[in-house]
Amino acid sequence: MTDQILRDSLLITPGMLIPLFPLIGFLINGLFGKYLSKSITGWIASISVLLSFICTFYIFINLPSTGALHIDLFNWISYSTLNISFGFLIDPLTLVMLLVITGVGFLIHLYSIGYMHGDEGFTRFFTHLNLFIFFMMLLVMGSNYLVMFIGWEGVGLCSYLLIGFWFKNDAYNDAAKKAFIMNRIGDLGFLLGMFFMLFNFGSLDYAVVAQKALLLPVGSSILVSITLLLFVGATGKSAQIPLYTWLPDAMAGPTPVSALIHAATMVTAGIYMIVRSNVIYALAPFTLEIVAIVGVATCLFAAIIGLMQNDIKKVLAYSTVSQLGLMFAALGLGAFSSGMFHLVTHAFFKALLFLGSGSVIHALHGEQDIRKMGGLRKYIKVTYITFFIGAIAISGIPPFAGFFSKDEILAKAFEHSKVIWAILSISSMMTAFYMFRLVYLTFFNDFRGTEETKKHIHESSSLMTIPLIVLAGLSIIGGFIGLPSVFGFTHQFQMYLSSVTDASKELMKENIELNHSMEYILIATAVIAAIASILYARFKYFTKKEQPSEDIALVGFEKAVYNKFYVDEMYDTVIVKPLKVLSDLFLVLVDKLIIDLLVNAVAWVVGLSGRMLRLVQSGNTGFYVFAMVFGIIVLFVIRLLI
Amino acid sequence: MKEVATNYVPQNWYLLLSTFLFCVGIMGVLFRRNAIIIMMCIELMLNSVNLLLVAFSAYSGNSDGQVFVFFIMVVAAAEVAVGLALLVSIYRNVASTDINVLNKLKW
Amino acid sequence: MSQYLFFTLSILTIISALYVVFSRNPMHSVLSLIFCFFTIAGHYVLLNAQFLAIVHIIVYAGAIMVLFLFTVMLLNLNKETEPHKTNWIKIAAVIAAGMLFLVLIASLKSTELGPFHLPYRSTIGFVQNIGIKLFTDYLLPFEVSSILFMSAMIGAVMLAKKEK
DSSP states (O other): OHHHHHHHHHHHHHHHHHHHHHHHHHHHHHHHGGGSOHHHHHHHHHHHHHHHHHHHHHHHHHSOTTOOEEEEEEEEEEETTEEEEEEEEEOHHHHHHHHHHHHHHHHHHHHHHHHTTTOTTHHHHHHHHHHHHHHHHHHHHBSBHHHHHHHHHHHHHHHHHHHTSSTTSHHHHHHHHHHHHHHHHHHHHHHHHHHHHHHHHSOOBHHHHHHHHHTSOTTOHHHHHHHHHHHHHHHHHTTOTTSTTHHHHGGGSOHHHHHIIIIISGGGHHHHHHHHTHHHHHTOHHHHHHHHHHHHHHHHHHHHHHHTOOBHHHHHHHHHHHHHHHHHHHHHTTOHHHHHHHHHHHHHHHHHHHHHHHHHHHHTTSOOBGGGOOOGGGTOHHHHHHHHHHHHHHHTOTTSHHHHHHHHHHHHHHHHOHHHHHHHHHHHHHHHHHHHHHHHHHHSSOOOSOHHHHHHOOOOOHHHHHHHHHHHHHHHHGGGGGOOGGGTOOOHHHHHHHHHHHHHHHHOTTOOOOOHHHHHHHHHHHHHHHHHHHHHHHIIIIISOOOOOOGGGOOHHHHHHHTGGGHHHHHIIIIIHHHHHHHHHHIIIIIIIIIHHHHHHHHHHHHHHHHHHHTTOOOOHHHHHHHHHHHHHHHHHHHHHO | OHHHHHHSOOHHHHHHHHHHHHHHHHHHHHHOOBHHHHHHHHHHHHHHHHHHHHHHHHHHTOTHHHHHHHHHHHHHHHHHHHHHHHHHHHHHHHSOOBGGGOOOSOO | OHHHHHHHHHHHHHHHHHHHHHOSSHHHHHHHHHHHHHHHHHHHHHTTOHHHHHHHIIIIIIIIHHHHHHHHHHTTOOSSOOOOOOHHHHHHHHHHHHHHHHHHHHHHHTSOOOOOOSSOOGGGGSHHHHHHHHHHTTHHHHHHHHHHHHHHHHHHHHHHSOOO
16 A cells, blocks of 8 residues: 555656646747747657657556556535546556557657648647647546546647648638537537536546446436437547548648547547446446447448548548547447557557658648559658558558457457448458558559659658658557457457456446357458458559549449538538528528617617717806706705605 | 803804805805806805814814814815916906806817 | 804804805905905804914915905906896706705704713814824825925916916
């Protein structure tokens, strides 16, 4: 016991330093950025994240997987029985998230110094990036839902600022607004969920909520409503059906932003939140069903759309939505640690893919259409190799990172329901196919762009390639933190998270261990399917040298897919247009007729009385004295009468 | 005590006298248009208050009231000095001390 | 005895005050106001405030009223040319003042007067007592009023000075 106290007291300082470094970086760059040279601001931002990473790593080494570090900073809201403290909780789950955020975040910061080089908003970019890291840390480190919510809103704000980073382009601003509004819808759900929690449990502390929830019967309506509302928040932040449409549009931001915020960290907040509340979710099986259905549907839906996209970043965006769907499916099946595992590996290879695409775009001076690429493998070797590794990792070829995490989820799906397994497998095949479609169209055959661009193709600077190489390394070996037990290893990752997820695991006793032969078959099927799709992509786009057809040439189903199933247009017709009509109606009826009338009437009365009273101000001193005396008389009379 | 009381002026009488003087002052302000007379009426009002203060001071056996009278005298003297100076400069401009001529400062 | 004195003085005060208001000649108004101030000084003496009475005569009759007199003479107002108000305004003024008087009396009737000490403590009006009060309890207002005086003096000179 005393050892624990001693250990905790040693860890509290680095624990508090973790969010402090990015905040300091943000303040320095935000307040004094003007006076500092460009390269210095970039390095300040990067090093602040690196220092956080070091602190995180220090705690990671010293904190046993059963332990949790509580840091109460101050009592924030205190009102009658309600007590909400502003504090941090650092446990294995938080540490996993922190390592991803600071580790991948640092690499992306480093990359950005090269990528954003020459942009006029260089300092602003790093300021926002640091602020984002700070809020993301609040999100994962908070010891209760309210602190998490601050981070939740903060990352939304930073996401908005960074999507609309090039604010001179109206389309980008629209994308930023769309992201913000979509997130607001989700945030409303989150807020309502918190209110429900406060009302029913009287606390927002993770531990207290879980404790009180255990007293309720499984599937009670309170728990179902709380979890559903929180899930609405998660669909907004993590881009799930029906609120996913903002994420593809969010690619308007600079590519490092897409990599950091819209692939590796922020969009995984929803998954973190559900894993953090795994106990109450485990107590609400109905919600878990919904989560699984939404996850599976998003996974398939986004994968289908991804097949037909021609913008290199849009393909990756839909792939992200699809992969997030896969994680939610895992959560819905009760495999919380598997979802987290995939989150980590996904952060590695998706950040790699985005940064790789950024490198490609950089080489081609802003060209994003894969129809105008091709043959780049000869010109930008490092980018090609690392991108290829990322593509293999996401496709699920052993022994790359994606294979282990994806396979784990597929196995869990198979235990639960064959249908879900089938859909997820098909989605995985599609993922493999469109990723290699991307690879072959971008890096193989001949260059399809103009001669002028061709002359200027160049490999990016080492500042950009080093993060690519590191992430590629992580994508190769990242999976080994969670080697499946079927091969006779202990599942390190699952063990590490067990202190967080054990409580829910006990609640869901339906976990039947698959027999090993079945599991081997599943693995073999998945690998063969992935390789088959890759070979088909190779055949189609390399051997036959097919090219995606022009926009107008598309017909039928393909056209619908290319246009993202017209979901945006549908939202426009079903929600936006009626709202517009309604507000127009209110404009005419309520605003113009009633409110304007009232306001004008008040103004008219004031004006009229002013015109009348003006006559009293005659400038005649004698009259003023009369008025004064009369006033005194009236006052005395009143005093006498009362 | 009764015999003694007849030898002294009741406090009410001072009250009555100074109220009357005050009202005469007010009436003067309302009645006249000459700014100098109006200022004189203001002096009259100030004096009615002084009188009452001295009376109260005497009846309560406390000299504070008389000190107040000093200060009122100070203020009155200052007021008259500035007021008359203003009047002189006004007279220079409009050649009149009629307050109704000075009605430009309105609206 | 003092009651008779009070009556005599009061009647003189009231008559001279009324004459200030109703006289058509400003010069007469000034002179009758001086007389009115003298009678008020008489009241002060009656109330055992001899020092105040002397100061009153020096300040009011000696300084202020001389200032008035000079102004009247400077502006050459020694005429009955002053424009008078219309009759109904005069009536209104009298009625208003009368109403105020009635109302004040009515409200003063309901006030309770504090206990008073008879006979008068004759020492309170002495220079010594007032001086001690003035330079101990009321030192700050005393000093402040000196500043007020100085600013009034400067102001008066500035205002009355002929513009060049």
